[in-house]
Amino acid sequence: xxxxxxxxDLHIGIRNALLNAFAADEFRPDIGAVWKNWVVAxxxxxxxxxxxxxxxxxxxxxxxxxxxxxxxxxxxxxAFEIKRSSRRTGGASFRSAYGVNVEGIxxxxxxxxxxxxx
Numbered sequence: 370x371x372x373x374x375x376x377x378d379l380h381i382g383i384r385n386a387l388l389n390a391f392a393a394d395e396f397r398p399d400i401g402a403v404w405k406n407w408v409v410a411x412x413x414x415x416x417x418x419x420x421x422x423x424x425x426x427x428x429x430x431x432x433x434x435x436x437x438x439x440x441x442x443x444x445x446x447x448a449f450e451i452k453r454s455s456r457r458t459g460g461a462s463f464r465s466a467y468g469v470n471v472e473g474i475x476x477x478x479x480x481x482x483x484x485x486x487x
Contacts, residue, residue, distance in 0.1 A: 404453035408474055409438055434462035436471055449474045 397403065409425075416423055426439040428448070437451040448463050448471040460471025 401453050404476075405437060405451045408451045412438065412440075428463060430462045430466070432462065434459070436460060436463045438474075439463075445469070448472065451475075 413425060416425060422442055424441040426441065428436040428439050436448045438449040440447045440449075446467060446469045448460060448467075448469050450460060450471050451474045453476060455475065463469065463471055
């Protein structure tokens with residue numbers, strides 16, 4: 370699996386303090402990135418609490434198609450696109466390469482990723 374490193378802030382409060390970014394979410398130009406960061410950080414923390422049953426990756430193809438989170442465990446792969454808005458989830462490149470559908474994570478289902486049953 371080809372994957373690329375992506376930085377995740379495990380303490381978003383420190384990030385906001387450094388950037389002096391304390392506006393309410395409707396005024397934040399970076400709310401999508403903050404949302405994605407929060408979801409990935411919470412999944413990573415839960416993964417550690419469960420004894421790291423999954424490997425967690427970010428995936429990007431050579432043509433720059435991306436998947437925000439890929440979970441790899443004994444049961445196989447699960448892939449997620451994390452969006453705060455209701456935009457449609459893509460993932461055709463990942464599905465074509467690995468035969469795995471890309472699921473959406475949004476405000477209505479932020480904890481859909483079950484780390485014990487990937």
